[in-house]
Amino acid sequence: MHSLFSDGELLPSELARRALVLGHEAIAITDHVDYSNINTIPEISAAIDDINSNWDITVVLGAEITHAPTESIPALAEKARELGAKIVVVHGETLNEPVVEGTNFAAVNCKEIDILGHPGLITKEEAELAKKNDVALEISARKGHCLGNGHVANIAREVGNDLVIDTDTHSPDDIITFERSIEIGLGAGMTKEEILKATIDNPRKILKRNGIEI
């Protein structure tokens, strides 16, 4: 999810409140970053601590490395970790934006990355590297980014990648229910079993590896 600390519309507290009402157990706030704003990652941690100690939802601090030169992705990921990001996403080569070619490869080649967001027409070689480096691939609920979902689901099945179904929330209407996430998965050609892994097991696995149990 993105807050108004990048290009989202809501404060972290409203994101959490709206997600809680729709039944989410956990959300990650992964604002877009490059070298211009990466130092702002910790600015929302006080709000996250406040939410986590008072409400029945887990909010995770993260970052999404976005439209950065591919050469800088490993250093940006390391910096995001140092600044407290528990989930590090890379804004992949969506069919919807002119993301620089090689971004998917740079992301799956970096062990610090948890999720390659909307990887568009990811190649089999990139998917194999993602599996080796434990980088999950995203099935996106967001319009535009979702154009590659069918391809991503197919290649992940062939290679054995972990998938996650993400909302990529920017505005209130982007926050989806569990039922809607099942529809998104079915629309991508996923089986019910694959969808449950991508909505429950795989997110839990990523959080656990980063020290967060839910």
Ligand SMILES: [Zn+2]
């Ligand atoms: Zn993105």
